[in-house]
Amino acid sequence: MSAEQSAGQTALLEFRKVNTHYGAVHILKDVDLAIYPGELVCLLGGNASGKTTTLKTLLGMVIPTSGEVVFDGEVVNHQPTSYRVANGVTMVPENRRLFKRLSVKENLVLGAYLRKDKDDIEADLEYVYELFPRVKERLNQKSGTLSGGEQQMVAIGRALMSRPKVLLMDEPSMGLAPALVQQNFELIQQINDEGMAIFMVEQNANMALSIADRGWVLQTGMVVLNDTAEALLANPEMRAAYLGEA
Amino acid sequence: MTATLNRQSARRVSKVDRFLTFIRVFLVSLIVIGVVAFLAQQFAPDNPFARWRNPDAMGLTADQFKGLLVSGLSQGAMYGLIALGYSMVYGVLGFINFAHGEVFMAGAMTGFIASEKFNANGLWESNFLLCLVLIIIMAVGISTLMAVLMERVAYRPLRNSPRLIPLITSIGVSFFIQNAVMGLFGPASKSYPRLPEWLSKQRSILTFEIAGTKILVLVVASVSMAGLWYLVERTRTGKAMRAVAEDKEIAALMGINVNRIIVTTFAVGGAMAGVAGILWGLLFRGVTHMTGFLPGIKAFTAAVVGGIGNLGGAMAGGVALGSAESVAPLVILEPLGVPGVSQLKDAAAFTVLVLVLLFKPSGLFGERLSAEDRT
Numbered sequence: 001m002s003a004e005q006s007a008g009q010t011a012l013l014e015f016r017k018v019n020t021h022y023g024a025v026h027i028l029k030d031v032d033l034a035i036y037p038g039e040l041v042c043l044l045g046g047n048a049s050g051k052t053t054t055l056k057t058l059l060g061m062v063i064p065t066s067g068e069v070v071f072d073g074e075v076v077n078h079q080p081t082s083y084r085v086a087n088g089v090t091m092v093p094e095n096r097r098l099f100k101r102l103s104v105k106e107n108l109v110l111g112a113y114l115r116k117d118k119d120d121i122e123a124d125l126e127y128v129y130e131l132f133p134r135v136k137e138r139l140n141q142k143s144g145t146l147s148g149g150e151q152q153m154v155a156i157g158r159a160l161m162s163r164p165k166v167l168l169m170d171e172p173s174m175g176l177a178p179a180l181v182q183q184n185f186e187l188i189q190q191i192n193d194e195g196m197a198i199f200m201v202e203q204n205a206n207m208a209l210s211i212a213d214r215g216w217v218l219q220t221g222m223v224v225l226n227d228t229a230e231a232l233l234a235n236p237e238m239r240a241a242y243l244g245e246a
Numbered sequence: 247m248t249a250t251l252n253r254q255s256a257r258r259v260s261k262v263d264r265f266l267t268f269i270r271v272f273l274v275s276l277i278v279i280g281v282v283a284f285l286a287q288q289f290a291p292d293n294p295f296a297r298w299r300n301p302d303a304m305g306l307t308a309d310q311f312k313g314l315l316v317s318g319l320s321q322g323a324m325y326g327l328i329a330l331g332y333s334m335v336y337g338v339l340g341f342i343n344f345a346h347g348e349v350f351m352a353g354a355m356t357g358f359i360a361s362e363k364f365n366a367n368g369l370w371e372s373n374f375l376l377c378l379v380l381i382i383i384m385a386v387g388i389s390t391l392m393a394v395l396m397e398r399v400a401y402r403p404l405r406n407s408p409r410l411i412p413l414i415t416s417i418g419v420s421f422f423i424q425n426a427v428m429g430l431f432g433p434a435s436k437s438y439p440r441l442p443e444w445l446s447k448q449r450s451i452l453t454f455e456i457a458g459t460k461i462l463v464l465v466v467a468s469v470s471m472a473g474l475w476y477l478v479e480r481t482r483t484g485k486a487m488r489a490v491a492e493d494k495e496i497a498a499l500m501g502i503n504v505n506r507i508i509v510t511t512f513a514v515g516g517a518m519a520g521v522a523g524i525l526w527g528l529l530f531r532g533v534t535h536m537t538g539f540l541p542g543i544k545a546f547t548a549a550v551v552g553g554i555g556n557l558g559g560a561m562a563g564g565v566a567l568g569s570a571e572s573v574a575p576l577v578i579l580e581p582l583g584v585p586g587v588s589q590l591k592d593a594a595a596f597t598v599l600v601l602v603l604l605f606k607p608s609g610l611f612g613e614r615l616s617a618e619d620r621t
Contacts, residue, residue, distance in 0.1 A: 059499065085501040097496045099489050110489055113482070114501035162501070 009036050010073050012166050012197055013058060013089065018067035020050075020057055027053045029221040030067070035166055035199050040192040042200045042208040042229075044242055045218035051201040052094070054218070055168050058199075059091060060084050072165075086114045088165035095175055096155040100144030104135060104154055107143050111161030121161070128157040131187075149180045156187070167191070169200040173207065185211055205242040209233050217242070270604050273597065280578030287581055306576060312454050314572050320460040320529065322568020323467035327522035328545030329552065329560035330474060331393070331515030337491040337555040338511045339401070341412045345419035347542015348427075349393050349516050353385035353523025354533045355427060358436050360384050361527075365439035374442045382466075386520040392423075393516025394509055402505075420538075428535040438531040463525045470521050471561050474514065478557060487511055491555070540592070544571075547599045553612020562610060571595040 011034035020028040028050050035041050045051050056062040057069060060081045068075050071087055090111075099107050108128060112121045129136040132153040138146060143154055152172070159167055172188065173181040181204070189211045192198050202208035209215055209229045217225035217238070225238060232238050286295045288306070306314075328350050335343045360381045364370040370377050400419050404412045445458045478484035489497040490507045498504050526541065527533055544567060552563025574594040575587040584590070602609060 061495070061498070081498045082501040082503060085499065091499060093496060093499065097493060099492045099496070101492055102485070102488055106485055106488075110485060110497075110500045110502075113486065158500075 011036055011070070012072060013199065014068075014070040015054075015057075016068040016070060018057060018064045018069065020053055020062055020064050022053075027221050028057065028064070031218075031221070031223055033216060033223070035197055037165070037197055038192075038195055039214065040189070040198045040200070040212050042202055042205075042212040042215045043218060044202065044205045044208065044215055046242075048220075049218040050221040051218055052170060053221075055091060055170055055199075055201060058084075058089065058168060082114065085162055085164075088163070089168065090159045090162045090164045091168040091170060092155050092159045092172060094170040096148075096151045098143040098146075098151055098154055098158070101142060103140050104143050104146070105139040107154055107158050108135075108161050111158035112163075114162065120163075124161055124163065128160060131160075131191075132157060148176055149183075152176060152180070152184060156191075160191070164196065166197045166199055169198060169202075171201060171203060173202065173204050181207065205238075206233075266604065269600070273601055273604070276582075277578055280582050283581035284577045309455060311573075314576060315569060316454060316456050316460055318569035318572030319565060320463040320467075320568070321572060322548075322565035323464055324522045324525050324529075324564070325541065325545045325548045325568050326561040326564025327467055327470060327518045327525075328541060329548040329564045330471075330518045330557060332546050332549040333552070333554055333557060333560040334487075334511050334515045336549070338487065338508055339405075339412070341409045342416065342546065343396070343401075344413070344416040344542070344546070345396060345400075345423060346393075346416075346515065346519060347538035347545070348420050348423035349389045349396075349538075350519040350523045350526070350541060350545075351427065351533075351535065351538030352392050352423070353389040353520035354527045354537050355431065355436075355523070355535075356385040356388040356520075357381045357524040357527045358438055358533045359431075361439055362436075370439050371442070374445065382521060382524050385524045386517045389520030389523060390513045390516040393512040393519070397509060397512040402508075420542075424535050424538070431535070433535065435532045435534045438527045438533070441528065459529050463529055466521060466525060470518060474518060474557065477514065483507070483510060544592075544595055547595060550609060551599060551602045553609025556609065556611045559609055559611035566610070567595050567598055570598045574598075 013033070013035045015031050015033040018028055018031045018033075019026070031050075031054065033054070043051050043054060053062055057064055060069075060076070060079060060083075064077060069077050071084065071089065074087075076084060076087075099110065102110070108125060109121075112124065115121055134150055135153050135157055138150065143151065146154065169188065173184055176184055185207050188198060188200065192211075200208060200212070209232055212229040214228050215225070215232045216223055217232070225232060225235065227235070283295065286293050328346065331346045331349065332342060335341070335346070361370060361377065364377045364380070396419055400415050401412050404415060441459060445462065448455050448457055449461065450456075451461070476484075478487060486497065486500075486502045486507050487510065489500065489502060490504055490511075494504050497507070522541075526537070545564065548563035548567045549560045550563070551567055552559025552561070554560075571591045571594045574597075575590045579587045579590060579594075606612075
């Protein structure tokens with residue numbers, strides 16, 4: 001257990017014994033999770049272990065069959081996605097999924113769709129431009145014309161525009177050129193250093209654990225390991241199964 | 247074995263290709279020869295080529311040609327207004343709402359009922375502009391309501407079913423509305439009251455002699471289209487509409503209420519059809535429960551011609567289709583000696599569709615949809 005948890009802080013996001021089903025298929029089995037302010041947590045696991053379902057359940061795109069999804073102490077099981085986004089969670093989806101026919105600027109502004117604070121939105125746009133000067137050069141271009149790396153920047157920028165307390169990232173290094181993967185992880189760390197909690201689903205376990213505070217490992221829908229990143233990196237089972245050392 | 251199969255399939259494809267090439271060549275030569283013969287008649291009537299197929303042809307005077315063009319444009323503007331509804335719904339939900347023509351008919355019918363009442367109490371005569379504004383508001387209201395109800399009752403329950411199912415449902419909705427209107431108001435053709443003289447008289451603008459009604463149609467249609475363009479391109483709701491059209495799941499992730507945006511899309515498309523309904527009633531005056539059928543199909547054609555899902559394309563497609571069906575029979579077919587050309591409007595309109603599908607299947611302004619986008 002990490003120090004933060006024992007200090008009795010309220011978790012930003014929490015799963016309490018969550019079960020989900022797709023039809024008759026049992027996906028998540030009694031999953032307990034918690035993400036605390038300022039943490040960088042990664043969720044690891046093989047294919048079909050339930051990682052993406054975990055994210056979708058957090059966002060309300062999948063409704064759990066039992067258990068509770070809790071935001072900041074409030075049970076949100078039946079709140080729609082928009083409510084959850086308004087309450088400080090958003091996602092950088094797998095493969096970025098930008099609105100390709102919309103301009104870069106429009107993509108960014110849509111990230112702030114639920115916000116009414118015009119001046120702060122402007123300030124946040126400036127923050128995104130500062131983070132990604134390349135994005136600023138291409139504001140009026142259709143986002144579908146950008147390179148993979150630039151699209152990733154816009155996707156992260158768009159997510160930041162909703163001012164989340166927790167940023168979910170689904171396979172952030174998927175589909176990026178190898179040279180960009182390292183850069184991408186550095187960026188994630190930088191955003192986390194500025195105080196935002198990040199919950200990252202990743203195949204690249206080595207990289208993910210090298211920047212994370214804690215990690216959870218899912219196997220066929222069950223949490224099999226939950227520890228600090230250092231401990232997971234040192235764990236022999238873990239090394240054998242996910243870190244590519246047979 | 248595989249080799250034989252390959253050869254067979256290769257041959258079958260090439261047969262189809264040859265057939266398509268034949269149609270392409272046929273249509274293009276028809277148009278070129280027709281236009282050349284027309285120009286010959288206009289500028290060198292004694293040339294044997296001008297008399298080649300149609301010795302009696304007189305050609306058109308400049309005024310006649312301008313008249314055809316203006317009729318085509320005003321008709322096309324109405325197609326464009328209706329086409330917007332097809333295109334918007336396709337953009338957001340990916341199916342063709344064939345009942346959209348009935349939304350247009352409902353607008354025209356509402357306009358008839360209201361204008362009849364106004365005519366009976368004299369307001370139509372004394373204050374036509376007020377009546378016009380009122381009937382537009384009422385028609386837009388009824389058409390919007392009808393489009394929204396349609397979405398709620400017939401299409402939303404089918405949101406997650408295969409696309410063919412809402413498509414077929416829309417044909418059912420179309421029949422239902424046609425028959426309901428016939429049951430309520432009877433099958434006889436109804437006629438809008440006569441327009442005031444100051445509006446319907448010919449006016450001359452930039453050497454064009456235009457009936458005032460057509461000017462009204464063009465002005466109202468342009469204003470509506472500009473309003474729609476502003477809504478879609480410049481407002482928050484419009485941005486959300488475009489986002490929903492592209493990716494519903496991610497749009498929801500942005501916090502957009504996808505259902506509300508879909509309803510808005512139907513409502514806006516319905517409003518445009520309502521405006522078109524009034525304009526149709528004012529221009530042609532006759533309305534029946536079947537009024538929505540042919541203009542609906544033509545507007546759908548216009549949406550495909552312009553590139554379905556593309557709003558500018560829908561407007562341009564409508565105007566192109568309207569002008570083509572008005573001008574083409576007399577310019578292309580008459581010089582070739584085709585009899586009864588004035589009845590070939592519809593054939594001309596659908597030939598435009600065939601041409602576009604042959605040469606640019608994604609439509610004039612359509613983007614080619616990649617396989618990824620289409621899922």
